[in-house]
Amino acid sequence: MDSQITLSVNGTSRSLTVDSRTTLLDALRERLGVTEVKKGCDHGQCGSCTVLLDGRRELACLALAVARDGVEVVTADGLAHDGLHAVQQAFLDHDGYQCGYCTPGQVCSAVGMLEEVKDGHPSHVTTDLEADVELTDDEVRERMSGNLCRCGAYAGILAAVRQAAGA
Amino acid sequence: MRALDYLRPESPAAAVAALVSNPNAKYLGGGTNLVDHLKLGIVSPDELVDISRLPLDDIQEYDDGGGPGLRVGANVRNSDLAAHPVVRSSFPLVARALLSGASGQIRNQATTAGNLLQRTRCVYFQDATTPCNKRVPGSGCSAREGYGRYNAILGASDACVATHPSDLAVALAALDATVVLLGPDGERRLPLAELHRLPGDLPNLDTTLGRSELITGIEIPFSPVAALSTYRKVRDRASYAFALVSVAAAVHLEHGAVRDVRIAWGGVAHKPWRAERAERALVGQQLEPDVIGAAVEEELENAASGDENAYKVTLVRNTTVHTLLQLAEGHR
Structure with missing residues (x-):
């Protein structure tokens, strides 16, 4: 079954017809040419396809495009305005990558995660569920655990996220 | 597809x-x-x-004939439920269970009802090339003779040794939560403990729901025991993995003795396993390691395991002892 949908992609409205089986990831990459959103495992296990949907980090591979009609998508490319986003710059400053394939997902995940911290969301490693969140190394590791880096650039990623958080 | x-x-x-x-x-x-x-x-x-x-995304306190509680819409995201102030203060085990599951991204997508209805991560169930009675009734169980490390130790059947993967369901089972359902004949309420079932001869059925029944929300009753509660999950890596075993525990102590205690286990059965025998054995007792251990061993009397999952019996025993001792010291 085909459906007409409209997505806002990095601020630009894009209309297209999708089969119900099309994931948001495939709609972005294969239909709209938004190739900075990466397909890693395609099963919600690696985090490469992380994008911001209506401001929150989600996995595009587990979302059906038809079900997300009308959503605002922000990808790693869409984060830069008048120069790099602070998270992007921090990944450069700290070599938060090697091959770079997971990087767009890492960057979007970090941006979404820092918003969650600002909103006071606790994590699995938060000792006191009712206290303000203190973004320690363990907190960053836990909150970024949905993004795998096959090159193992985790030390740089941790440093980059700490810098971007202003820690 | x-x-x-x-x-x-x-x-x-x-x-x-x-x-x-x-x-x-x-x-x-x-x-x-x-x-x-x-x-x-x-x-x-x-x-x-x-x-x-659908507008099923509210979290609201209620107080009707059955006593006060928190009503959570079926579409409330796992991350929003875990971050809700009332959940963090009154039901810490629910927040901890949710936060121990999946990743930040998936918790932003996954819903309350969907969490309860997620299906087993048995490796054979997820591999359509292998026999699996849950996926294709009558085709056989690959896990019984195959890779057995994740298999259930309680309530399994010849047909199925899968475990239920939800952390949230384990926490809610400990709290006597209720599931609100809408079906063709209207609304009904079902104790969460009766939502999931043991596999028996019909492992293709995860739950007792009618085929068209829709979970519209859950209700969690406020209780003194819930305030001192936690969820401990043991897994192969520190984050983003399913439980080998998990323990949801809550305790209400009076003069150092157990007035009320709740224990539910994940990773051990086809449903969240409420350890009621262990609970009964602990009421009135001091929370000492040997006392808790003996109570848990009663619960595990009928545990059945093979070489590869025998570790779960010891692990769930020791994790329960540790978790209750931590609670007795006030760590939640």
């Missing part, structure tokens, strides 16, 4: 009607489990009824 019709109903009743009229339709919530299963060929509906935009 089989071709799919897509329907976005205007109301919960319209969603139920859609499933009544098409026996091959399925509800689509956050999609984190179902979309993956469509890709893997584990399920092949011909229509998705998208309930994700």
